[in-house]
Amino acid sequence: MATVKAPRGTEDVLPGRSEQWSRLEAVTREVMASYGYREIRTPVFEHTELFVRGAGEATDVVEKEMYTFADRSGRSITLRPEGTAPVARAYIEHGMKLWPQPVKLFYIGPMFRYERPQAGRLRQHYQIGAEALGCGDPALDAEAILLPIELFRRLGLSGFSVHLNSIGCPRCRPAYRERLLEYLRPRAAQLCESCQRRLERSPLRVLDCKVPTCRAVTEAAPRSFDYLCDDCRVHFETLQGHLGALGVSYTLDPRLVRGFDYYTRTVFEVLSDQLGAQNALAGGGRYDGLVESLGGPPTPGVGFASGMERAMLAASSAGKAGGIEDGRAGWIDVYVASAAPARRREALLVTRRLREQGWRVETDYEGRSLRAQLRWADRAGARVAVIVGEEETSEPGDPMVVRHLARGEQQRADDAQVVALVGRWLA
């Protein structure tokens, strides 16, 4: 019979790697807490309308990449492709406007996009993200850029760079858009097919097209940060001043526009030179109109998200993944073996007592020979073995042996001594 495989673009994280994932999550929680962000967990699916209104109808994600289906009562449901719109929805729904502002939230969870899978691009990927809502100060933009940098630094990553742009606000962007269209229209014939199609509707998207002929055209295109209104300009300059003072180096990238309609003013990406084509380790920006466009009160916001698989890929190519790579080796501290079938129940009791100490303890469930049990202990990485009984003729109540597996040293112990002796040898 044919076996069932995981769907294309999804991954199983097996033991060995799952420890690395946990470590990444633990470091994330530490960094988020130190920056004052608290965790939010939003549903994995939402009403489709949230993303259509939030991310924008004409964006690639909404047009082509969403996992959208009708549920059993005919409502249109979408597996979340990103985390910002759900957080903005939750902000409105739970009246967070009344909380002390800014409300700073982070999340860790799976996102779903129907994209063509390749290295670093999945149909289910995990994101670490943070959003600060309710305050428009550029210091928060600086923090949104600093957060992923701090995270990657603690993970031991290097070889990444920050790209920064400001795409203005609804007051200044229309004039820039017009200016850009005036530049692009006479050059339309040189653009790729999809850029020609989206030229009139979303000319800014042409700027981040990776096709070489499009890049040649946009090389000298008008730059959004040259067309900012006074407020946006001051905001952008203040942000750059903050970044300079914080020692964050960045590249101004006039072609960075990002893929969602909610962005205003600041947009940024953290790019890695350790990854191939999918080199964006993190991306984010300001979205001062998002909450209002979802029916909430006017509320500025800024944040970022980073793909966990990409962070892990960059960590392993930098040799900084840490932990155990092989899921079949090394995950316990103590192995409890029984020398004779008559002593298996005692082994079970000792196992529980040792586990209660917080050690990682495993025992035999298959009635294997003592030799086979000790081989298993070795593969599982046990440092200490407790052998209940010394030989096969051993009877209930006979002493046990505690063996230090690396040193080969061993000592007899009775029930009252065993925990202390194991503790000494594990220390």
Ligand code: HAM
């Ligand atoms: P995004 O740039 O679409 O932004 O995604 C954020 C990050 O998620 C990317 O930089 C990348 O590391 C990772 N990522 C995206 N798609 C995939 C994929 N198919 N496979 C693997 N990794 C992927 C957002 O989603 C915004 N919500 C970020 C944000 C938060 N803006 C403001 N606040």
